[in-house]
Structure formats: structure tokens, C-alpha cells
Amino acid sequence: MTKTWNNRAWFLVLPVLLLVAFNAIIPLMTVVNYSVQETFGNNLFFFEGVKWYEDVLTSERFHDSLFRQFLFTGIILLIEVPLGVAIALTMPRSGPWVSVCLVLMALPLLIPWNVVGAMWNIMALPDIGLLGYGLNALGIPYNFTRQPISAWFTVVLMDVWHWTSLVVLLAYAGLRSIPEAYYQAAKIDGASRWSVFRYIQLPKMNRVLTIAVLLRFMDSFMIYTEPFVLTGGGPGNATTFLSIDLVKAALGEFNLGIAAAMSIIYFLMTLLVSWIFYTLMTRGDEQ
Amino acid sequence: MAHWLDLTWMAWTWQTATFFLVIFALLCAMTIWEWASPGGGPRHGILGLDTTRGDRLFISLLGSAFIHLGWLGLTDMPLWGGTILSLICAYAVFRWV
Numbered sequence: 041m042t043k044t045w046n047n048r049a050w051f052l053v054l055p056v057l058l059l060v061a062f063n064a065i066i067p068l069m070t071v072v073n074y075s076v077q078e079t080f081g082n083n084l085f086f087f088e089g090v091k092w093y094e095d096v097l098t099s100e101r102f103h104d105s106l107f108r109q110f111l112f113t114g115i116i117l118l119i120e121v122p123l124g125v126a127i128a129l130t131m132p133r134s135g136p137w138v139s140v141c142l143v144l145m146a147l148p149l150l151i152p153w154n155v156v157g158a159m160w161n162i163m164a165l166p167d168i169g170l171l172g173y174g175l176n177a178l179g180i181p182y183n184f185t186r187q188p189i190s191a192w193f194t195v196v197l198m199d200v201w202h203w204t205s206l207v208v209l210l211a212y213a214g215l216r217s218i219p220e221a222y223y224q225a226a227k228i229d230g231a232s233r234w235s236v237f238r239y240i241q242l243p244k245m246n247r248v249l250t251i252a253v254l255l256r257f258m259d260s261f262m263i264y265t266e267p268f269v270l271t272g273g274g275p276g277n278a279t280t281f282l283s284i285d286l287v288k289a290a291l292g293e294f295n296l297g298i299a300a301a302m303s304i305i306y307f308l309m310t311l312l313v314s315w316i317f318y319t320l321m322t323r324g325d326e327q
Numbered sequence: 328m329a330h331w332l333d334l335t336w337m338a339w340t341w342q343t344a345t346f347f348l349v350i351f352a353l354l355c356a357m358t359i360w361e362w363a364s365p366g367g368g369p370r371h372g373i374l375g376l377d378t379t380r381g382d383r384l385f386i387s388l389l390g391s392a393f394i395h396l397g398w399l400g401l402t403d404m405p406l407w408g409g410t411i412l413s414l415i416c417a418y419a420v421f422r423w424v
Contacts, residue, residue, distance in 0.1 A: 066337070069347060073338040085338045090399055090406060097400030308392050315389065319376060 068307070075300035092301035102302065104277065105285040112281060113260045116199050120256055121249065123200070124207025129237070131212055142212075145205045153202075157269025160198040164270070184271060188278035191271050195279050198266055203256060210252045214245035247321065254317040261310060282306055350388075357384055372424040383424055387417035 075092055077085040096102050131141045151159075166172035166183045171194075175182040184190040218240065226236045264283040267273070273280035273288070280288070286306065290299030357380060361367065367379030378386070391413035398409030 069343075070337045072346070073340060073343045076340060076343060077338060079338070083335065083338075085340075087340055087342070089342075093396065093399050097396060305396060308389070308396070312389060312393070315385070323376070 071300045071303050074296050075304050076297075078297050081294075088297060092297040093305070096298060096301045096305060101285065105280055105282045108278075108280065109261060109282040112195070112199075112263070113257060115196055116203070116260050117253060117256055119196070119200050120204045120207050121253060124204050124252065125211045125245070125249070127204070127208045128211035128215055129241070131208075133216065142209070145208050145212075148202050148205050151202070153265040154269050156198060156202050157266040160194060160201075160266075161270050164194045186275055188275055191275055191279050195267050195270060198270060199260065199263070202266065203259065206255065207249075207252045210248045211245055214248035215241060218244045250317060250321050254314065254321075257313060257317070258310060261313070353384065353388075357381060374424055376424065378424055380421075383421050386424060387413075387420045390416050390420065 076087060076089060078088050079085045127145075132138055148156075160171075163169045164172045164184050166176055166185075172182055172184070181187070182190045182193075184194045222240050222244075223236065226240060231239070262283055263281060264287070267279050267281060268284055268287075271279045273284040282302075283306075286299055286302050289295045289302060360380065367381060369377060369379050371377050376382075391410075394413045394416060395406065395409045398404070398406060398412070402408070
């Protein structure tokens with residue numbers, strides 16, 4: 041039997057293409073247009089060429105917020121991925137506790153981002169918050185509104201609390217997909233717990249962990265709401281990540297050209313890393 | 328409604344319009360190429376990646392964007408230099424990657 045190719049089926053994709061055009065491509069084109077012009081409002085624009093890109097790329101402020109963004113992403117990936125795998129390994133593989141664990145793990149993911157920021161803001165207040173008051177009572181000086189280290193500690197802790205569950209759920213799904221025969225074979229061979237993890241569980245989780253790292257990279261690299269509600273980018277600029285700096289430039293200072301150029305550079309960086317992860321994932325599939 | 332339709336809110340300039348038209352023309356050219364020679368021309372290139380023509384165009388475009396950004400951020404020379412370098416890189420990508 042020969043296969044029938046019907047290219048008219050592509051017309052079924054048209055509604056999706058239109059939707060993507062309206063919610064992604066046209067806004068992105070508009071941002072590109074803004075990034076080469078100056079405006080003082082009233083829909084009046086003056087062509088500036090690549091001046092905003094030069095300004096952004098040579099600006100210390102941009103370099104600093106980019107560095108903070110990469111530092112934050114690096115820290116949370118280093119914590120969340122191993123911690124998520126460790127928690128997934130301790131979760132039961134069968135029985136009634138599976139559902140309990142899964143629901144408990146999913147809870148932080150269900151809370152809206154601004155609510156997470158507000159929760160941690162209240163909890164970290166040095167005079168009345170459980171975390172802030174508790175740390176100060178233990179003799180650890182802690183004030184996230186004044187000390188950059190405390191602010192970073194709180195933002196990282198908040199993100200770890202909010203998003204480690206995602207890594208746990210993905211890693212757990214990867215673990216559940218391993219057939220029992222692998223464990224039985226390892227047992228017959230007298231493999232240690234570490235060997236089972238190193239040679240069976242970790243390779244089998246490879247794919248889901250790549251997805252977890254990709255998702256956590258993209259989310260943390262574009263993080264805005266939680267640190268904005270918690271610290272507002274402060275104290276000073278200590279927790280002003282790239283997205284917060286972008287909003288400050290666009291809405292706070294009404295530098296639409298600079299903000300648009302920053303947006304494009306930001307977008308290209310996210311696109312590059314996503315492509316690298318996509319390539320790694322598809323290479324894994326081929327192998 | 329008329330203002331929305333005339334697209335002035337998108338703040339068009341002829342330079343950005345040309346840029347997008349070139350991208351659009353490239354996509355059309357790739358479609359015609361695929362129609363004339365179906366299959367995407369898959370290949371295992373020097374980077375160890377399995378790529379199709381579409382992948383190579385994507386790598387070329389993304390690479391060009393970063394070459395231009397690097398050119399702007401690291402040199403004071405005219406941007407045409409970055410464009411020429413991007414074209415050379417795109418040729419290399421289509422030839423060997």
C-alpha cells in the first residue's frame with residue numbers, strides 16, 4: 041500500500057500560525073522597530089539606527105544586570121536539579137503515599153507567582169516574619185531590605201521552594217519509566233546503591249533532566265514577578281535582574297528604544313540557549 | 328480601527344521593513360528549494376550535528392545576530408563589516424555544517 045501525501049492538510053495549521061503571528065511575531069516585529077528609534081510619545085518616532093544597541097552593549101548597568109541574571113540562574117540550577125533528583129529518589133515507587141507525595145510536590149507550582157513573592161516578603165520580614173525573626177533570634181543578622189546577601193539568600197530560597205517541585209516531578213516520571221528488570225539485574229550483579237544510580241537511574245533520567253534544566257533555565261532567566269514583589273530589585277540594585285532592569289528602562293524611565301534593544305538581546309540569548317538544549321536533546325534521541 | 332489597520336502603531340521604518348522582507352524572502356526561497364528538492368537535504372556536518380537546510384538557515388540567522396551584536400559591542404568599525412562576516416559564516420554553515 042502506498043502512502044498518500046496531501047499537502048492541503050497544511051491548511052489546518054493556518055489557525056495556529058495566525059494565532060502565533062498575532063501574539064508573538066507582530067509584537068516582536070514592533071519591538072525591533074522600536075529598537076532603532078527614539079520616541080517622546082504621541083506616536084512620534086525618530087530613526088536612530090543601531091545607537092541603542094551600542095549603548096546597551098557597552099553599558100555597565102546592562103553588564104551588571106546580565107551578570108546577576110546568569111549568577112542567579114547558575115545558583116538555582118546548581119541547587120534545584122540535584123535537590124529535585126534527590127527528593128525524587130526518596131519518593132515511594134508504589135502504594136498510597138505516591139499520591140500524597142505527588143500532591144504535596146505539586147502544591148508550590150499551583151501558587152501564582154506574585155502570591156509567592158508576597159508570601160516570602162511577609163515571611164522574611166525581620167521584625168514579624170517567621171524566617172526573618174527566627175534568623176535574627178538565632179543571632180544571624182538578617183534583613184533582606186538592607187543587606188544584599190540577605191536579599192539574595194531570600195530570592196534564591198524562594199525560587200528553590202517554588203520550583204524544585206518541577207524537577208522532582210520530572211525526575212520522578214523518569215524514574216518510574218525504568219523497568220523493574222533493570223533493578224533485578226543490578227541486584228543479581230550485587231550492584232551498590234550508588235552503582236544503580238550512576239549506571240541505571242541517571243542515564244534513564246537523562247532526557248527528563250535535560251528538559252528540567254531547559255525549563256528551569258528559561259524560567260529563571262526570565263524571572264520577574266517573584267523578585268520584583270519580594271525585593272523590588274533592591275537593596276540598591278542587588279537583585280535587579282535583567283527583566284527587572286528592562287521594565288525599569290521601559291516603564292520607569294520611558295526609554296523605549298533602549299528597552300526594546302535590551303529586549304531583543306535578551307530574546308536572542310534565550311533563543312540561543314534554548315537551541316543548544318534542543319540540539320542536545322535531539323542528539324540524545326538519535327544516539 | 329483605521330489607525331489599527333494602517334499599522335502606524337508598529338512604528339515602521341524602511342530599514343526594518345527591508346530587514347523583515349529579506350527574512351521573508353529567505354523563507355520563501357527555502358520553501359521553493361524544498362519544493363524543488365524535497366527532503367531538507369539532511370547531513371552530518373563538521374560540528375557533529377545532523378542538520379537540514381532549515382536548521383542551517385536558523386543557525387546562520389542566529390549566528391548573524393550574535394556576530395552583529397559582537398561587532399557593535401566590541402569594535403568601532405562600520406556595521407557592514409559584521410554583515411560581510413555574517414555572510415561568510417552563513418556560507419560556511421550551508422557548506423560544511
